[in-house]
Amino acid sequence: MQFFDLAACPPMPWKNGGGSTRELACWPAGAGMQDFGWRVSVATIATPGPFSIFAEVDRVIMLLDGDGVHLRAADGSLDHALDQRWQPLAFSGDAAVDCRLLGGTSTDFNLMLRRGQWRGHVQVANDARPLGKTPAGLCMVLGGRWTLTTPDGTRELSPGQGLWWAEEEVHGALAPIDGPQASAMDAAALAWLPLSPA
Numbered sequence: 001m002q003f004f005d006l007a008a009c010p011p012m013p014w015k016n017g018g019g020s021t022r023e024l025a026c027w028p029a030g031a032g033m034q035d036f037g038w039r040v041s042v043a044t045i046a047t048p049g050p051f052s053i054f055a056e057v058d059r060v061i062m063l064l065d066g067d068g069v070h071l072r073a074a075d076g077s078l079d080h081a082l083d084q085r086w087q088p089l090a091f092s093g094d095a096a097v098d099c100r101l102l103g104g105t106s107t108d109f110n111l112m113l114r115r116g117q118w119r120g121h122v123q124v125a126n127d128a129r130p131l132g133k134t135p136a137g138l139c140m141v142l143g144g145r146w147t148l149t150t151p152d153g154t155r156e157l158s159p160g161q162g163l164w165w166a167e168e169e170v171h172g173a174l175a176p177i178d179g180p181q182a183s184a185m186d187a188a189a190l191a192w193l194p195l196s197p198a
Contacts (some may be wrong), residue, residue, distance in 0.1 A: 001131075001150070001170050006042055006140070006160035018047040021110075025138055025164040038120065038195055039112045040138050040164070045069055048100045054093030060111040060122045062088045062191070064142070067103025074098070082108070086142060086189060088122040109140070109191060120195035126188055128175035131165070136195040138164035144188030145177040162191070 004024050011020035026039045033054075042064065051071075061071075061082065068083030073095040082089055083102055091097070093112065111122050120134075124142065131137070131150075140162030148155050148163070150172035157163075157174070176188030 001163055001165050001168070001172075003163045004140075004161070006162075009042075011044065018049045019043055019045045024140065024162070027136065027166045036112070037114050038118045038136070039110075040193065041110045041112075043108050043110055044105060045099060045101065045108060046105045049098070051097040051099055053096060054112060056115045057093030058090065058113045058115050058119075059093045060088050060090045062086060062109040062122055062124075064107045064109050066106030067101070069106055069108075070100045070102055072098050072100070082106075086124045086191075088124070090121070111193060113195075116198050118195055119198045120193055123192045123194075125190045125192040126176065128173055129190065129192055131163075131172045131174065132170040134194040134196050136164070136166035138162065138191075138193040138195070139174060140191045142189035142191055146174050146188065146190065147177055149173050149175070166195075 002025065006022060009022035009024065011022050013020045021041045021043045024040045024042065027037050063082050063085050068081065070081045072079050075095055077095050078091050078097060080089060081102065111120065113120055141157045141159050143159055146157045148157055174190065
């Protein structure tokens with residue numbers, strides 16, 4: 001079980017200068033952009049421009065903060081305004097996708113899966129979740145405070161913090177701390193990614 005804090009992940013500028021990416025997890029560990037099985041990152045999009053093409057990769061993108069972007073694929077397979085926070089959108093990495101800003105800078109959560117090797121999805125959860133039900137997985141707190149309980153004890157996770165696992169047996173559960181009385185801004189929310197070999 002590996003822990004991460006988005007605030008401590010160094011941003012890696014894009015080659016085209018249009019934004020930056022902070023990698024949360026990549027499997028196998030140390031894999032490059034050509035040979036990962038799955039990869040999860042958070043991107044900051046500052047200027048319009050084309051997305052990189054990832055052949056044989058399935059992608060999911062979700063707006064975290066900002067005004068959002070409009071995504072349009074040259075082949076017509078995608079024409080979507082990503083302007084609602086925490087609403088996952090799946091699309092093919094094979095497509096030539098052009099990105100247009102709907103306002104200012106946006107921050108997006110990204111999952112990439114090597115087609116034929118891994119399958120999974122992005123889900124926003126508001127309730128307790130058990131860990132280890134799939135061979136791999138990742139979760140990141142989006143809102144509220146959460147308690148992680150494992151055989152080794154408990155710890156609290158705040159927005160931007162999370163954990164992942166792959167090819168290891170993990171035991172534990174995540175549960176929201178804040179009750180129904182929490183305000184909308186503080187409501188418990190978790191990006192939940194169950195991942196399995198294809």
